[in-house]
Amino acid sequence: MATRHDTAAPPAKEGGAAPGRPPVVPTEAEQRHRARLSRRWQRDKRWSPYAFVSPFFLLFLAFGLFPLIYTGWASLHQVELTAPTDMTWVGMRNYTRIFDDDFFWNAAKNTLTIGIISTVPQLLMAMGLAHILNYKLRASTFYRVAMLAPYATSIAAASLVFVLLFGRDYGMINWALHFAGIDAIDWQNDKWPSQIAVSSIVIWRWTGYNALIYLAAMQAIPQDLYESAALDGASRWKQFLHVTLPSLRPTILFTVVVSTIGASQVFGEPLLFDANKGASGGAEHQFQTLGLYLYEQGWVNQHLGRASAIAWTMFLILILIGIVNYVISRRLRASS
Amino acid sequence: MRARTRTTRRVVVLAAVASLGAGLLAGCADDGGDDASDGASSGGGKGKTTITLGLFGTMGFKEAGLYAEYEKLHPDIKIAENVTERNENYYPALLNHLTTNSGLMDVQAIEVGNIAEVVATQAAKFEDMAKVSGVDKSKWLGWKWSQGTTKDGQTIALGTDVGPMALCYRKDLFQAAGLPTDREAVGKLWAGDWNKFIATGEQYKKKAKAGTFFMDSPGGLINAILSSEEEKFYDSSGEIIYKSNPAVKAAFDLTAKAAEEGLVQAQTQFQPAWDTTIANSKFATIACPPWMLGTIKGKAKAEDAGKWDVAVAPKSGNWGGSFLGVPKSGKHVKEAEAFITWLTAPEQQAKLFKVQGSFPSTPSAYTMPEVTGAKNEMTGDSPIGTVFSEAAKTAPVQVIGPKDQIIQQGLTDNGVILVTKGKSAAEAWNTATKTIDNNLDK
Numbered sequence: 001m002a003t004r005h006d007t008a009a010p011p012a013k014e015g016g017a018a019p020g021r022p023p024v025v026p027t028e029a030e031q032r033h034r035a036r037l038s039r040r041w042q043r044d045k046r047w048s049p050y051a052f053v054s055p056f057f058l059l060f061l062a063f064g065l066f067p068l069i070y071t072g073w074a075s076l077h078q079v080e081l082t083a084p085t086d087m088t089w090v091g092m093r094n095y096t097r098i099f100d101d102d103f104f105w106n107a108a109k110n111t112l113t114i115g116i117i118s119t120v121p122q123l124l125m126a127m128g129l130a131h132i133l134n135y136k137l138r139a140s141t142f143y144r145v146a147m148l149a150p151y152a153t154s155i156a157a158a159s160l161v162f163v164l165l166f167g168r169d170y171g172m173i174n175w176a177l178h179f180a181g182i183d184a185i186d187w188q189n190d191k192w193p194s195q196i197a198v199s200s201i202v203i204w205r206w207t208g209y210n211a212l213i214y215l216a217a218m219q220a221i222p223q224d225l226y227e228s229a230a231l232d233g234a235s236r237w238k239q240f241l242h243v244t245l246p247s248l249r250p251t252i253l254f255t256v257v258v259s260t261i262g263a264s265q266v267f268g269e270p271l272l273f274d275a276n277k278g279a280s281g282g283a284e285h286q287f288q289t290l291g292l293y294l295y296e297q298g299w300v301n302q303h304l305g306r307a308s309a310i311a312w313t314m315f316l317i318l319i320l321i322g323i324v325n326y327v328i329s330r331r332l333r334a335s336s
Numbered sequence: 337m338r339a340r341t342r343t344t345r346r347v348v349v350l351a352a353v354a355s356l357g358a359g360l361l362a363g364c365a366d367d368g369g370d371d372a373s374d375g376a377s378s379g380g381g382k383g384k385t386t387i388t389l390g391l392f393g394t395m396g397f398k399e400a401g402l403y404a405e406y407e408k409l410h411p412d413i414k415i416a417e418n419v420t421e422r423n424e425n426y427y428p429a430l431l432n433h434l435t436t437n438s439g440l441m442d443v444q445a446i447e448v449g450n451i452a453e454v455v456a457t458q459a460a461k462f463e464d465m466a467k468v469s470g471v472d473k474s475k476w477l478g479w480k481w482s483q484g485t486t487k488d489g490q491t492i493a494l495g496t497d498v499g500p501m502a503l504c505y506r507k508d509l510f511q512a513a514g515l516p517t518d519r520e521a522v523g524k525l526w527a528g529d530w531n532k533f534i535a536t537g538e539q540y541k542k543k544a545k546a547g548t549f550f551m552d553s554p555g556g557l558i559n560a561i562l563s564s565e566e567e568k569f570y571d572s573s574g575e576i577i578y579k580s581n582p583a584v585k586a587a588f589d590l591t592a593k594a595a596e597e598g599l600v601q602a603q604t605q606f607q608p609a610w611d612t613t614i615a616n617s618k619f620a621t622i623a624c625p626p627w628m629l630g631t632i633k634g635k636a637k638a639e640d641a642g643k644w645d646v647a648v649a650p651k652s653g654n655w656g657g658s659f660l661g662v663p664k665s666g667k668h669v670k671e672a673e674a675f676i677t678w679l680t681a682p683e684q685q686a687k688l689f690k691v692q693g694s695f696p697s698t699p700s701a702y703t704m705p706e707v708t709g710a711k712n713e714m715t716g717d718s719p720i721g722t723v724f725s726e727a728a729k730t731a732p733v734q735v736i737g738p739k740d741q742i743i744q745q746g747l748t749d750n751g752v753i754l755v756t757k758g759k760s761a762a763e764a765w766n767t768a769t770k771t772i773d774n775n776l777d778k
Contacts, residue, residue: 080778081431082453082458085435103771163608164608167608167609169612189753278745278749280749283750283754284750285750285771297775300775302431303777305778306778
């Protein structure tokens, strides 16, 4: 039976247990001291949380918001890296010219195709790997850590190795293809081979990362569901299809969103894959992504204004993708 | 006890925050990078002044022992260099530091491809080296001096090396193809005209050893032809003329022709695959400033030593070379000026050539024994010093412009290379000019 607190004796006041003793009256100085402490404590309680969260926001202001606004301002000017303070107002010209800038749309198209041929296989493979890792395996921790190794590898080091593998004349992949009776493929200079090669670096790097996310989600699925499915006679494949996949839906959505954002910003892989170390993404810009084009305009050609406009256009495109993702995910949730 | 721990912890946290903050502030306030030296001088150390140099690639001053020599001559000076491997990475950072006037070293190197832009846009940030005592304009090649000088006569940087261009060729491959191997006779094959060079290539191809090419890369060929022109991408008034200049179109078409006929190998210079073709001895000639001999030495197999020789190019040209300037915002401006005056003097340039193969930009060095007696392992007994001296003296005074690099790169990486992939010369020219125009457009 619960105690009724309202009928219980009120807590004793200070010195209440010994009514015979005269109450201790604090001196005036002591009272002031206490009041000061109390005020300080109040202030502390009110403002300290802000102080504690401030580092992030200060850094965000300095390195996030300010560059964003400055870039927006620069995008309305003609300004060169050789004299960043010397700005000439050009209004929306940097934006309007993007509409008939073949190089921009070529880069946008490349970003899309590289995004698709890297994201789709990557997520499918990650799902398969996660499913396998979810079984009882000997040394499973080893496999899980090994999955993350590519993600932890420096992108520069990885890309250099891939450049060597995909070499036309002395590359290992063409050497292997030669035994299969396939002629040497010019992985650098032909459109689709170069895009596939760039995608393969992305896939290699991110598959394990996504697999671990899937694995974590899979392990949260209650074992009973599998047991009852097994009792109902569902095969492993059926279990995967009817138990695992539906339970993973939010996780899949999350990885799709994150991978899409990642794919729209692909930069390091194509930059380093270009053996000329240029930012033009191959002789005919066949694997120049938007990130690379932005870099080329800003840092190679030193057109800060144009680069800023490209950056903002990319930002707007990303927001658009975000909205589409949001709408699709709401539909999906509603339908389930 | 508990209260004490809490105050201790608070003290520790405060200390940590303070030191981090101080570190950040210090990082913002001073990224000049020679605190250490100042600390040493104020802290009552040896009282040495450290001169810092910002360099790119392998300029080789240190390797040639020049720092050690200067430190011996001036016991109160210490020299420290900060080398960025590739100029592509070095130059944007240098521009950034110049425009914000911070983070600059006492001495900054500038590549010849960038000198025009730096002279045109950043001269105010540099000391006028012509006014420094001991600097004698007449010691330098005239064109080298004027490249580092503004229109109003301020010399922002002193020339270090130049890249007088000759042609290196494989004697064994020439012999196998029935061509002469003596450097005089080889030079006569194509003297005065790049078309004759291509004609020699056609002759080479008829009897060439299987799998070999006459030249290493289309980029190397067009670069060699263009570097022997007085005007290429800009005219003397500073207008961009690359599209209308017949010399550029002729160089492009000649290179495209060579590519179509399979005289050049489908390589891009300084790529790993290109390195391998040197090692595998797959091509017979390569446009060859003195520093290229170092590259060949680095990439070729040991048994190829002595199989190379150097002949004069159809027309003399220049490929490469650097400058050293002293930014006004440096910490030790006077000391730095004195140092680079010494470092770029003919005697030091000759020593640098002997060790590093960087060719002097001061003609009086050409008669010094370090230059006249120079030999290279790859070229055996060839008197490379005299061949290159001749090229340096006859190289044209070339107009260089601020965006030369962008134009050249477009013509090479987005142009002639395409012909080796089966595109027509006209298609390649279109891709190249479209790329260049887009890159030049502000």
